[in-house]
Amino acid sequence: MISPIHILTIGLGGAFALGFVPKKAKDAAAVIMLAAIALMGVLTGSWLIGLINGDSAQQVFTAGFKPPFSINLLMGLNEGALTTAVNFIGLLGGIYLYKYLKEAGNHAIMVFLIFIMGLNVVIMTRDIFNLFVFLEIVSIATAGLVILTETGKAVQAGFKYMLATGVISGVLLIGIIFAYYYSGTLNIDGLTQAHIGALRGGSVALLMIMVSILLELKTFPANGWGLDVYEGANAGIGAMLSAATATGMYYVLYKLLVMAGPEWNYWIALIGAVSFIGSNVLALKQRSAQRLLGYSSIGQIGLLMIILGFKDILGDNTPYVAFGILFSHYFAKAGLFWLAGIVKQSDIANWAVIRKKPYFLFLMGTFIFALIGFPPFPSFFAKWELVMELVNTGNLPWVVAILFGSMMEAVYLFRWFGYAIKGENENIEDFKIEWNKILPVGIVAIALYVTGYFTAQHTEAGAAINWIPLFFVAAIFILDFLPVFVKNTIAIIGMALYFYNIYPDLDNMRLVFEAIFMIGGILTLIAGYAYKGKRTGFYPVALLMYAGLTAIIEAQTTLQFFFGWELMTAGSYFLIIRGKRSMPHGLSYMLFSVGGAYALLIGLGMAFAGQDSLGMEIINTISYLPYWAYGLLIVGFLTKTAALGLHIWLPGAHGEAESDVSPMVSAILLKAGVFGIVLTLIGMGGESNSYPWLPYALGWLGAITAFSGNLMAVFQEDAKRLLAYSSIGQLGYIVLGMAMMTHLGWLGGFSYVVNHFLYKAVLFLTIGAVVLRVKTHNMYEMGGLIKRMPLAFIAVMIGIIALSGVPPLSGFAGKWLFYNAILEKGWYLQGAIMFFSGGIAFMYLWRLIHTVFLGQLKDNHRNVKEISIWFLIPIYLLLAGIMVYSVKPQWVLQPLGDMIAQWFPDGQLTWDGGTAFTKYGHWAGTAVAVTIIVAFLVVLALLLISTRKAHKVKQFDITYSGERPERPETTHVAYNVFEGLYKAMWIATIPLVETWWNKVTDFLHDTADIVRRIYNGNGQTYIIHIVLFIIVTYFVIIGG
Amino acid sequence: MEYITITTGFLIILAGLWAIMTRKNIIRIIIGFSLFDTGIHIVMVSMAYVKGGVAPILDKNELLTDTANKIVDPVPQALVLTAIVIGLGVTALMLAYAMKLHSEKKSLDIESFKDLKW
């Protein structure tokens, strides 16, 4: 194996030799540079492979003397990995910058080569002064590269950078020389032995060394100069700084932290946390893409610092966690910076232009999801491990801090992404494609997936993840150029086969949900045949959501569960944001989902604590702060069921989604939250639940959610929003039922789960199909459509009868069970609220059917056709389900009851044929249905007999006080129908929750806007920040 | 003796920082930086002093025996040499920047280069 010292030979020799290359032969120079970097990469890569395969770490001595007398380098596993990474990104960065470097000439090419070489040595060196020298090389090279594409801003940024790094390196130098004075050595290992931190002066010297490294890492808040560089420099250089330099610096910090001793761990973690949160909060107000990425980079480094601070607690997992986060950051941030250079839009709102080339959007999405920590990227697994370990060791405040910071990061990154997906892009000039720029971006994106996969394989739980659905999604993604018909068929067949394979392995409870997810998925996909063309991007994301859903069901471990949960969130986010005006709703959906997922993460961490297992069964026996753990789990799941307070995202998200997406995200997706709640409640012990207050609170929450969801639905003018609010209300019922923690309550809840799936899918599909035909969501713009779409009308009618709980259709089963349960449980007031909500539900349902299908047909709808056959097929299949359930409720309720009996054996329904008995009464579904149907038919026969042939009249043939209607619009009662109710109940419609969330976000944004003014752009101020940072850390850590 | 040099060094460091943080003219800031650097070099050199030692150049025979007790420390001297050169490189680059900045806005006031902020 070639000695790693030859990195120097190659790098420096190459750089010096470039002087021989004639100035005209720019291509040759650039190629030599790339070759040199590639050679370094091969060298380090071969070492990495060797080290992974068990070779021992190699010490490199210079000058023929052993350390500490001469400078030595170390090539261990960490170094191998990091230098390979640096060379890899250096190569890609070189390719990306190819044209710029060529233009700037041989000198710039030399600088770039030396920059990469310097980073290699920084990582490997074990001598602190040598470290200083090569840090200087790196920072001077950076100062040179900043002005590679010479703009006024770049020059300013470069000068600030020089000034700041000059002062910082001066501080480092003072620290080093005093460290030498106190220890008599310059070798890092020697200094580690010397424990100079124990001395009075030595501690100051150590502090100066550490602080200057922290400052080099651009720690918040003394990082204005760094941000300016990120913003001002060429995006390719930003990528290098963010990916390569940060990687190297981070390793330096690691080396020096070992030297500084364990008492520094805490401080590093603290500074990291401040940096992580501060930087991410300030980024909230950021509109410039590159500066935003700069903030994000600093935040990520803060997170990495926290990990470093906890290296003793994480133990052997430290590299796993740190590398997971580091590599995600490294690839993703480089990719994003490069994209920024390709797109060439500073304002994030203008990034909508990226949509003109959809594959770029995919790349951007990959990077952003990797940064936030979504599966299947390494950061997901790393974050999981981190949180698990931290919770396990009782470091809850840290976990909260980390997740809060991540949340803030999600806010601005997804806002940005939202602009990219949905922003207005007509007037923005399209960007050009240059292959040398795209290649690196594509490679890092692929690298992210690959590293993600291997990261997962690294742990036992991760290796158990079922990747088949994901590969299926990937296949569909690759086949995205095919027309809808083909893809739809493939998707349906795939899902059907998967369901067929999986269902024998599931227990009953899981089977119920899996059936809803998969069969529901297939049915809603059938509606997809109605679409023409390619429908770019729809199938991968839809299947991603279903992959996540099925992963939740199949999960054997909490990791798998969370993996599936996040996949599902990602898929559904993309599905939701496909809608026309979905940008803000997609964002709020994502943020609530991310917040909920973090609550889940902590909850699962608490479950892990003290149990030392990741099996799903651990949530049955949580011993560490169980009240909090179950509470957090429930809160996490409630974000998906959109309980009051966490529902902000739902109306818009469901309302604005595409016609066949709404049923997916409403009828199907929401059940994932219910599934989670069910799991949690089972975990709490079923009947022998020992945490009584949680279900009690949950019950009230459910009741109030049901009430306010339904009330809000009444006042909607938008048909799909109405249904969306209705979903909130219906999920409130389910939550209330589950919270009762009795057999009947659960039976009611489960019957609602099945029912809500059936009728909400019918309603959303039908209304969605109608919307496709009439091209508007506003109910007052429709009307009289029964004449044009009788089949749709029948579907909606049956749907609303089922939803309202009017006998004899299936909704009544749920209601009946509910009131019996309420009486048994004694939650009378909740029950009354529920009943009142039912009455309110009736209002919006009538409004829905009346304003859309009844009343006056509008001029422009006189020729609309019946809704598409492809929508009718699933709708009528679902209707058949409703009818079967209505006439033979025992077919559904009996198996459900048997299933629930395993957790709640008491108070079961007793069945006598088709009659169900509770201690409060009994109900014969079939008999009631038959009675009503017979009565109906008899009355109908009477009417037919007693009337003559009816003359069919048209819509204006109505009595109108001797006059006649002028326009359908003025005759159709549809707008603000329930004005009277509003006058009476407006007080309950004040959007307190929304106002509260708005206040929170406004507060955060205002804070960010005020605080970020410390970066006033003046280089001197930045120096003051640096000095202040040093002083403050000194007074805090050493304490005067 | 060593106290005098090291104290002087620290004072020059502070003076340099004062200039960096308060002067408006970029050239003066660079001069301040040079001062700051020089202060550090003085501090470094003063670390090398051993009471009664001579320069570590073994050009006299008596130095060849029991060398360790007769010379001052060569290491900080070597370090300061490196540091000086680095400082020189940085200063040169800063000056180049200063020229570029001046050609951009025809001003050397650091306050006028605040295009990037927040």
Added chain:
Amino acid sequence: MKKLFVFIILIALASMLYPLLDTFHGNDKLSELSQFYAQSENVSKVNAQNLVTAVVVTYRGLDTLGEVTILFLAAAIIAFFLKTESEKRTLRKNSEIFKTAAKMLVPIITMVGIYIFINGHLTPGGGFQGGAVIASGVILMLLAFPNMEFNHKFFEALESISGVVYVGLAAFGAIIGLGFLDNAILPLGKFGELFSAGAIPVIYSFVGLKVGAELSNILNKFKSVQAEN
């Protein structure tokens, strides 16, 4: 106001530096590291009369390589940073005395510079010092003859050759198994003579050439851009 604030900050900084000053008490003896360097068997291993040079070029040779690189970097950056073409301009003519003196002095200065770096391992001085002296000769020329055509191709070639040789010598040690930057790749010679200390005089010579060339390049660049302002 700002000045007061800065003053307070500096007072605080001083109070932070005070423990360093307070615990500093000079050295009574050499550090372990230097003692090792001063041991006679180690002195003879390097065989350089000037211990500082031994430390700079051999023990801490990697630093020196870095140092050279930094100068090189600075020169390269300034080269592509200030690459504007110089215009013809009229400057005040220098006096004949000055010009003649310069012409006379420059060869002497150059020679002194060469002497300093060739004897770097014997006497105080070395490549950097020598290079700087050479550069001072160049600046004298530049001042005396502002319109002089500066042959930077030559200087750049010199720079590159010196750099490559330096790195090559360093790597050669590693390749033949002695160690990177080991000066023992050349015969160590007799202690105290010009041809002693192995590769040190060679390395230092090239460092001197390189530093001289680099500094000259930088100075020339500054001069050529001046015209604009």
Added chain:
Amino acid sequence: MSEKDMNSKVNEMLARSEANVKNSGKKFVRPEDEEREVVAPDGSIIKVNPIYDYFSGARPEEEKPRNGIVEKFLNWARAESIWVLGFGTGCGSIEIPPLVTPRFDMFRFGVQMRPTPRQSNAFIISGYLSVKTLKRVIRTYEQMPSPKYVLALGSCTINGGMYYDSYSTINRLDHYIPVDVYIAGCMPRPEALLAGFAKLKELIKAGKAEKANEYARNFDWYKANQKKIVKDWNMPDYNW
């Protein structure tokens, strides 16, 4: 005035109004009645002709009474349950409200007011009818389900009364819709109205109140008369 004179007078009136319209040079069509083009959601353009698209406009058909005893029973029921739609066109409307007071109390005869023509079977036209009002009367009459009965209350309604030569008042209601009971007077007192109800009951019970079918039978004649006098005819031919 003989019927012939009457007709000539009507024709004279019509000619006058026609001339007016001609002189003004334009035919007045309300904007909402104009044929219009709208853009359908799928982008195609569809033409909407309100009069044909929004109204059935089919001709009325004669509706045969049921047979024998059933019809007799139904006629009795109709006679005993007269649901009145009052059409207060002029001074006569002031004579109707007293009927619900204790003094006259029409409820005891099975007569009651009904707010919508769909549910009424007796139509009281009380007072003079202007040309403009006639349209509303026709529409309302046609919207009532058969069997339906018309009571013309007061001289003005029956023969124009004091407005016999007014340019804007029609002077023979039964040229335009069939009238079952004429209650003469200017104005008739409520007692006369009650007497009219009694007369109507008699007619119904005798099966002689089949004017709705008569209207259907002579539809063309009635319609022609109506259109003659109503120049801006902007209704379908028959209002269902």
Added chain:
Amino acid sequence: MTIAKLGYTLLGLFIVWNWGFLMGATFRKIGARLAGRYGIPFYQPWINFFKNIGVRTTITHGVMYYLGPVFRLTGGIGLFFFMPMVFTGDPNGHWTNFSFEGDLILILYFQLFGMLGMALGAGEGGHPYSAMGIARGLAQHAAVELPLTLAFLSIAIQYDTFSVYKIVEAQQGGFQNWVLFTNPFASAAIILAMLGAMGHSPFNLVKAPNEILIGPATEYEGTYLGFMQSAGSILHVMEAVLFMNLVFGGATSWAELIVKTFLIYFWSVFVGMVFPRFKIEQSITWFFKVPLVLGVLAIIVFSF
């Protein structure tokens, strides 16, 4: 189920139908007498009914319009089927219809059946006043149901059952056992909320004669109207029977049933004669005041 039971049920239905008409006529009669008139003959509703059936013209705005009255009447008849009428001590006795002991929840929800059908039918009629009437009706219904449900729940808690039959059974043996006396809060809430459920003035804004013509039925004529009249009369009686069963001890004979329903019905009629019509928001807020408080009290009293 035997033929006899079916016969008894249909007989009961016939009685209820007629009793409903008679009550309707009496209501009008009382109104007339209060105004000093003679008023309609007591058989007027029957005549009206037959006249309406005999109307020759039938129009239809569409299938749903046609089915609206069918839903309405089915709703009335169904409610009758699910309600135990006369207490005979046998849960499957002759006058218990197909009530299966009369499940309160079924009855509460089945009330909506007719309302829904009517709403849909009237909606297809396309008349603006129909829609307005329905909107008002639904809003008021929800408001009325809140105190009613609280009271019903209170009674259900009291007797630990949702079975109307069992509630009636428990009230047997003297008027002191009536819910009216054993559960005064619930009874008070019901007696007040009942006014809304009956739909007479001041809560008659659904039909609101002469304001929005007659609300949902504006477009209906002839036979449809006859069916709706029948449904209305049955529903009125059934509402009264429900309150009778829940609060006033049920009935052990038809005579008792007729007397009690008459009194219950006339409570709402008398109030209606005195008070003018509320606006919708007034109506809703009224139910949110006293009746709601009484309902909550009833729950609180019986849940602790």
